[in-house]
Amino acid sequence: RSIQEAQSRVFAALPTAEFTEIKENQQGLEPKAVTGQVREVQVTGAAEASCPADRASMRFSVTSSKESAGEVTVSVTRRLDYILQALRQHGIRGEDTSVRKFLQRNADTYCMDAEVVVVFSNFEKMEQIRSVLLEKLDKSVFVGTPLFYHSPELCLCVCRQRACVSAVENAQQKASKISQVLGQSLGPPLLVREKETREWKVEEEEEQRSAPHIPVVTASSCVSVSFSFRDRNRKKL
DSSP, X not given: OOXXXXXXXXXXXXXXXXXXXXXXXXXXXXEEEEEEOOOEEEEEEEEEEEEEOOEEEEEEEEEEEESSHHHHHHHHHHHHHHHHHHHHHTTOXXXXXXXXXXXXXXXXXXXXXXXXXXXXXXXXXHHHHHHHHHHHHGGGSEEOOOEEEOOIIIIIHHHHHHHHHHHHHHHHHHHHHHHHHTTEEEEEEEXXXXXXXXXXXXXXXXXXXXXXXXXXXXXXXXXXXEEEEEETTSOOO
16 A cells, blocks of 8 residues: 655635624623734645555356266265365365356256355465366366455445544645744644545556556545644743
């Protein structure tokens, strides 16, 4: 994952004159004048965060045709059990695996199809299982191409958060530098508002692909942050 810093827009308010605001008192009687000073800096910061897909689903399937339902069931079940055993040996959990069987009769033969769909979070382990099944079962098993995707509750959520937090950090760093230039001390934040968010997939050139493409999602965030100013020359009581 990578984070890229973007430009910020700045607005600082350092008036020498005081402002007067008319407010009603709690009894709702005569208006009351409240005097104070506007001392703040407003910074607009932006950042990007990228993350590759963290999940992949792969389909393993076997098929057979026999003269009896019993024979075709035994043939398919034997290979299916080998696939499930290989998955367990590599630590694949049952909740990440789904199995489907389908038996049908065509004229004088019985045909059975079975498939196992597995969700992987460890791509290295996925390739190990794929190699084992292709070596042991050869043409009697079909191994599909992995389908990569981003888990919405983990990968995408974290990516969005990192982009937003980085945008705020960029804004704070610039506001701190600005306060030094103006001879001020940066105070606490007054307002943080996320103005814009975007997401897009980074596509890879087709001719550069030598292996299944793992897509990358980039999220961007633009925030507006207001900080108060503390006069560094003010003496502490």
